[in-house]
Amino acid sequence: MEYKLRKAEPRDVPDILRLVKELAKYEEMEHQVTLTEKELLEDGFGDTPFYHCIITEIQGEKSSEDPKVVGFAMYYFTYDPWVGKQLYLEEFYVMDEYRGLGIGSGILRHLSNLAMKTRCTGMMFVVAENNEPSVQFYKRRGAEDLSQEEGWRLFRFDKDSLVKMAAPSEE
Amino acid sequence: MFFLQELAEYENVAEHVKLTQKDLEQNGFTNNPFFHVIIAEVPEQHRTKEGQRKIGFALYFYSYSSFVGRAIYMEDLYVMPEFRGKGVGKALMSKVAQLGLAAGCHQLDFTVLNRNKPSMDFYFSQGCFDVTATIGYHCMRCKGEALKWGCAPNDM
Numbered sequence: 001m002e003y004k005l006r007k008a009e010p011r012d013v014p015d016i017l018r019l020v021k022e023l024a025k026y027e028e029m030e031h032q033v034t035l036t037e038k039e040l041l042e043d044g045f046g047d048t049p050f051y052h053c054i055i056t057e058i059q060g061e062k063s064s065e066d067p068k069v070v071g072f073a074m075y076y077f078t079y080d081p082w083v084g085k086q087l088y089l090e091e092f093y094v095m096d097e098y099r100g101l102g103i104g105s106g107i108l109r110h111l112s113n114l115a116m117k118t119r120c121t122g123m124m125f126v127v128a129e130n131n132e133p134s135v136q137f138y139k140r141r142g143a144e145d146l147s148q149e150e151g152w153r154l155f156r157f158d159k160d161s162l163v164k165m166a167a168p169s170e171e
Numbered sequence: 172m173f174f175l176q177e178l179a180e181y182e183n184v185a186e187h188v189k190l191t192q193k194d195l196e197q198n199g200f201t202n203n204p205f206f207h208v209i210i211a212e213v214p215e216q217h218r219t220k221e222g223q224r225k226i227g228f229a230l231y232f233y234s235y236s237s238f239v240g241r242a243i244y245m246e247d248l249y250v251m252p253e254f255r256g257k258g259v260g261k262a263l264m265s266k267v268a269q270l271g272l273a274a275g276c277h278q279l280d281f282t283v284l285n286r287n288k289p290s291m292d293f294y295f296s297q298g299c300f301d302v303t304a305t306i307g308y309h310c311m312r313c314k315g316e317a318l319k320w321g322c323a324p325n326d327m
Contacts, residue, residue: 020237029306032238034277039240051235079206079232081247086312091237112318122314129307142317147309151285154302154310157268159239159277161298166268 003103005110008053008072013040015069016053023093027128051076051090054110056103070098073107078124087115089125108141126154206232206246209266211259219253226254229263231270236278243271245281260293282310 008016017037024030043050056071071094078088089111094103115123127134129147139145146152157165211227218224227250234244245267250259271279280302283290291301302308 024238029238035236035238035240043235043240050233050241074235074237076235077205078234078244079230079246081206081230085205088234090235112313115318120318122312123318124310124312126308127311129309135309138311138313141313143311143313144317145309146312147303152282152310153285153291153304154280154282154308155291155294155299156302157279157297157299162268162272162276162279165265165279165297166272167265 003056003058003070003101003106004067005054005056005106008044008055010041010045012053012055012069013037013044015055016040016044016072016074019069019072019093019095020074020091022095023091026093027131054107056094056107058098070095071103071107073111075111077118077120080122083121085118085120087111087118087120087123089123092125104137206230207270209263209270211250211254211263213254219251223251226251227259227263229267231267233274233276234280239277241274241276242278242280243267243274243276245279248281261297264297 014037017035017040020035021030021033024033044053051074053072053074055069057067057069059065059067072091073089073093074091075087075089078086080086092104092107094107111123125138127138129135135145147154207230209229209231210225212224213226215224219226228247229245229249230247231243231245234242236242245264248260248263250263268279279299281294283294285291295301303310
């Protein structure tokens, strides 16, 4: 199947949000998505983007049909003060009916090349431990599980806790 | 650089520190920095025996959550042992939280080693939750050969 991998453009924002919600549904967390198309547009396509996105589209069966966006990856650059720049893979998703065709591998290969071109020493991401297919997909490709092997746990302050912590102390 | 070595020694992973002072200067202090740092400094009369006045730091950068949008990631938080228990860590985190909120961020993420009980207790007391324990998210990394070969699967 012919597919095309390209950088996302502002017009892709509705598809990006659609796929974000599909992935959230797959992880049984769809109610947690509060991001809007407006925020995605401002945050990804302004002067200082907070994230970058690549998408995979396939041509419709009839040439008059618009191509369909069937997969995407959202990433940004982070920093590990011990070894330098990292590429952080925030989201990576291929629609159910288009899996097993090499689209996911194509996206990862593109990101790996990009990571090396931009002098990143690693690519980081999180995966849910009960997501067996994804865990195996990544381990087959040489990914290390830092939580299991080194004991790293991801901690989070949500918005309410963040506001409480930012408040000046009562002393 | 001194802080990074001290923090690495505390976590028993000193051999993993590969960066040099020059890398840090280039990556953190040019036009589009990859990270930001807040330093805690004490007045002259409280300096250490070696004359140090900078006694703690927080290193962070802006990140993005596909669920909630703008976020902030605290990569490192460290206070020298003799200055702990005085609210310095709390003050550093509070500053990162303030800067994050001012930039429109919705959450603050960071990682902690599961054997670092004092830090975990401190963070829980500040109101955060353990994403790895509650949602089961594991932190993963592809580096070296795995990155070089485009993450090609072993069975190809």
